[in-house]
Amino acid sequence: MGIPDTFKALSDPLRRQVLIMLKSGAMTAGDIANALGISAAALSYHLNLLKKAELLMEYKQKNYVYYELNTSLFDELVLWLKQFGGEENEK
Template sequence: MGLHDTFKALSDPLRRQILMILREGERSAGDIASELNITPAALSYHLNLLKKADLLMEYKQKNYIYYQLNTTLFDELVMWLKQFGGEESEK
């Protein structure tokens, strides 16, 4: 996926909330839905968009699917954004 998909995924406040929850560590879909007070179907829609943008990774453990941030993509995004900032003064 390209930057367009990443920024599109980040444009939604609910998806940003999901990322903030996952910043604290991995969570199951049920935990995320409960915390945000949304239906599993609505959460699934948002999780799929975040996964397609490579912002999330998932893994299965027994009957649960756990989600976590793809920190590699965030590192790449920060590096890309830094090219637009001014240079810091060196002391």
């Protein structure tokens, strides 16, 4: 996925809230849905968009699927955004 897909995924406030929740560590979809007060189906839609944009990674442990931030993509985004920071960042 490219930068346009990433920004599209980041454009939704609920998806941004999911990312903020995952800053503190991996969570299951059930835990995320309960914290946000949304259905599993609604969350599944948002998680799929975040995964397609490569903002999230998932892994299975026993009977649970955990989601966590793809920090390497966030590092790339920060580097890309810094080019618009002006002369202070060029030094």
